[in-house]
Amino acid sequence: MHVQPLGDRVVVKPKPKEEKTKGGVILPDTATKERPMQGEVIAVGPGRRTDDGKLIPVSVEVGQQVLFAKYSGTEFKIDDEEYLILQERDLLGIIQEA
Amino acid sequence: MHVQPLGDRVVVKPKPKEEKTKGGVILPDTATKERPMQGEVIAVGPGRRTDDGKLIPVSVEVGQQVLFAKYSGTEFKIDDEEYLILQERDLLGIIQEA
Amino acid sequence: MHVQPLGDRVVVKPKPKEEKTKGGVILPDTATKERPMQGEVIAVGPGRRTDDGKLIPVSVEVGQQVLFAKYSGTEFKIDDEEYLILQERDLLGIIQEA
Amino acid sequence: MHVQPLGDRVVVKPKPKEEKTKGGVILPDTATKERPMQGEVIAVGPGRRTDDGKLIPVSVEVGQQVLFAKYSGTEFKIDDEEYLILQERDLLGIIQEA
Amino acid sequence: MHVQPLGDRVVVKPKPKEEKTKGGVILPDTATKERPMQGEVIAVGPGRRTDDGKLIPVSVEVGQQVLFAKYSGTEFKIDDEEYLILQERDLLGIIQEA
Amino acid sequence: MHVQPLGDRVVVKPKPKEEKTKGGVILPDTATKERPMQGEVIAVGPGRRTDDGKLIPVSVEVGQQVLFAKYSGTEFKIDDEEYLILQERDLLGIIQEA
Amino acid sequence: MHVQPLGDRVVVKPKPKEEKTKGGVILPDTATKERPMQGEVIAVGPGRRTDDGKLIPVSVEVGQQVLFAKYSGTEFKIDDEEYLILQERDLLGIIQEA
Secondary structure (H helix, E strand, O other): OEEEEOOOEEEEEEOOOOOOOOOOEEOOOOOOOOOEEEEEEEEEOOOEEOOOOOEEOOOOOOOOEEEEEOOOOEEEEEOOEEEEEEEHHHEEEEEEOO | OEEEEOOOEEEEEEOOOOOOOOOOEEOOOOOOOOOEEEEEEEEEOOOEEOOOOOEEOOOOOOOOEEEEEOOOOEEEEEOOEEEEEEEHHHEEEEEEOO | OEEEEOOOEEEEEEOOOOOOOOOOEEOOOOOOOOOEEEEEEEEEOOOEEOOOOOEEOOOOOOOOEEEEEOOOOEEEEEOOEEEEEEEHHHEEEEEEOO | OEEEEOOOEEEEEEOOOOOOOOOOEEOOOOOOOOOEEEEEEEEEOOOEEOOOOOEEOOOOOOOOEEEEEOOOOEEEEEOOEEEEEEEHHHEEEEEEOO | OEEEEOOOEEEEEEOOOOOOOOOOEEOOOOOOOOOEEEEEEEEEOOOEEOOOOOEEOOOOOOOOEEEEEOOOOEEEEEOOEEEEEEEHHHEEEEEEOO | OEEEEOOOEEEEEEOOOOOOOOOOEEOOOOOOOOOEEEEEEEEEOOOEEOOOOOEEOOOOOOOOEEEEEOOOOEEEEEOOEEEEEEEHHHEEEEEEOO | OEEEEOOOEEEEEEOOOOOOOOOOEEOOOOOOOOOEEEEEEEEEOOOEEOOOOOEEOOOOOOOOEEEEEOOOOEEEEEOOEEEEEEEHHHEEEEEEOO
């Protein structure tokens, strides 16, 4: 069982907060700034449909590690695993090794 | 008697909250996140009409299980059965087996 | 004397609240959800005029039973009969027999 | 002396509130609904100018009786007569003698 | 020294409030309605530039008496004379002598 | 060292408030109206890029004296000189001699 | 490990606040104005995708010093270094020597 996102949404498996490994992306907890989070893209929607009927595909792919604003998206659980469903505009960047 | 949705609206029969079967989608009840709900698509509108007069059809079909944000849409009852009428943008994803 | 709606507006004669017949559409009174209402379409405007001068006709017809969000539209009376004037986007669906 | 409306505005002479003749349009005074008002169109602007430079003419004519939302528009007086200047979108419908 | 308005702005010399001559436009002071004001157009900007680079000229001319909503625009003084700079959409109508 | 504005922004050197010369533009300090300010254009961005990729150039030039709403823009200092960076839409007009 | 920005976002390494060198850009700390900040562009997204599918590239380049509003963007850390991810519209200008 899985969730196939609609429109330009993506399903992300968020990285647990405890997992702040050495050299990794550490996300500061400040009052003046939104705190972003990190996660792996699990499923990608077909994209955004424009008024001309054109489909603008989503610019991330399954398996990529993404950075996203903390309070964006909607949480859900499958088999006790937590997921997030987000719109493409809530994704800030792709985390790349080296 | 049934309701034929207008525009890009869909009629959904929400899954009762008690029905949290093993391995199913469990929707957490948290304060910081909107809680999505699950339901079956019962009827689908013709789609959204653009300024060019073009019709953008709805991307879900009758019979599909969908995930939607909890406080979206409008409730109504037919023959004591509860339904929801929602706009396509309130639907987050399609729940698929396997 | 009658009111001819302008733009994409429609005049609706709302169904009295008492009239909750068996098997009909019953509209729950809850705090968390808007309560929709039922009524008959009495008059239909010419439609919405786009920036290209194109006319997008209204997708409901005189005589149809429609579902609409409770606090939408504007009430008026002719010969002691109550009516509502609504924009097309306030109409949720068409109620059909069988 | 008179006021020539700009854009898609119209000048309306509102019907006095006392004048609730038998069989006329009576406008209920309720808390949950906006109360519309009735008046005669006195002057009509050239219309709305789109981004393409196209002019979308106003869909009412001088002499028509119109229904409009109560708190829309701006009041002014000429020779002790009260008038309202409104945008076309504030007009709800045309009152016609059957 | 004068101010040449940018975009679709106009410079208006407001008519003093005391000057409520017989037969003139008198502007009521009510709580429920915005009070419009009267003034003479002193300077007119080139117009609004659309996304296509097209220029939509302003529809009023220098020397015309205009009606405008009271709290719109920005006040400034040149040589102790008070002026207002307004956008075209803040102008309601042109006041014409019979 | 200088700041080259991005998009349709301009850098303005605001005229000191004390400098209210005879015959100059005096800006009233009232509660009901925004107070505009005066300054000299120091640098101009390339313009606004439309969705068609077209560039709409900024309609002011370096050296012009401009009028702008007081609380618009962002302040910065270079070599103890104060500057403002504003968007074109925050500029109200050009102040011209004679 | 680095972050590749999505859309028209850029990654900026903010200049430490202490570093207010002589002749540099000093950013005043006032209540009435947003305080801009200075930083170096580290990575640039592909650009904004329009409804026609066209890509509008970002107008800054890696290595440029940029000015941006203080409370814009989202902070993150890699290897104990602080970065900001911002949208192009949050960038005000490019800081140039001489």
